Amino acid sequence: MKHIILGAGGSIGTVLAKELIANNEKVKLVSRKGNNFPPAESVIADLNNFEHVKNVVDENSTVYLVAGLKYDIKVWEEHWMKIMQNTVEACKSKNAKLIFFDNVYALGKVNGKMTEDSPINPCSKKGEVRAKLFEYLQSEMKSKNLNIIIARAADFYGPYAVASSIPNILVIDKLIKNKKPQWFVNANVKHSYTFTEDCGKALYLLSKDEKAFNQVWHLPTTSPALTGKEFIDIAAKKAGSSAKYFILSKWMIKLYGFIDNNIKEIHEMLYQNEFDYVFDSTKFEKYFSFKPASYEKGLERTIEFYRQSLK
DSSP, rough: OOEEEETTTTTTHHHHHHHHHHHTEEEEESSSSSOOTTTSEEEOOOTTTTTHHHOOOOOOOOOOOOOOSSHHHHHHHHHHHHHHHHHHHHHHHHHEEEEEEEEGGGGOEEEESEHHHHHHOOOHHHHHHHHHHHHHHHHHHTTSSSSSEEEOOOEESSTTTTTTTTHHIIIIIIHHHOOEEEEEOOOEEOOOOOOOOOOOOOOOHHHTTGGGSSSEEEEEOOOOEEEEEHHHHHHHHHHHHOOOOOOEOHHHHHHHHOOHHHHHHHGGHHHHHHSBEEEHHHHHHHTTTTTOOOOOHHHHHHHHHHHHHHH
């Protein structure tokens, strides 16, 4: 069986590829620019093009959709459903299985822990896009047209997420450069973060278990969740730096958004930083007897990764 990674150029695609290769699996990396990651096969394709997607999916393979689109609601509304439909139809045509790496935007504001049974209740435009993807995949599961896993993660941190992880950007990158860490809105509410390398391990475990398909799984994430202050304290200790930090308030982020579209796009998601954001992965941890990396271990590994990258 071959493992096909769609969107292989990003952080999750990278850690997944490393995990698959470490387990001597046959891997095909699919991205817009290509990858140099021997012994994996590398293919260039546009996921918006159905023929491209169909051609890169092999018979009886396992396909992982881990693509990360530009963080822009217009791009999401225009491209996400098309990419998902292309992937689903390509998998059907080749009798392939699909694992979709999802986030929790579709759940919106959750009172208490986010579980696999939390209702779909988006409170943002990006959440509405993710909700439509979820509902589409759920309909395919119910019709038994395709074996699917929806694998959700909380916001993530860790190796290879240099440009795609908020805590990497606001905290770890700043500490490595001897700058003051930053945090969004409130550093005293709890917030769960999933370690990237745990994502790679967990996706591989899911792919090898036939009973895991046609379910939603929350990927292993350390509990209890930390406050922003606690996260910064651990990161600063591991980096040997000061734990003094700076809060970016909602009005500051809104103001910056007038000159930086990436910041503008973050504003609607700040509810995740105003209230506790607690992600529960008990189902996965019990089923696979898996213990996620502690924040201490994960941050130590991430800082080590950054320092190695600077050499």
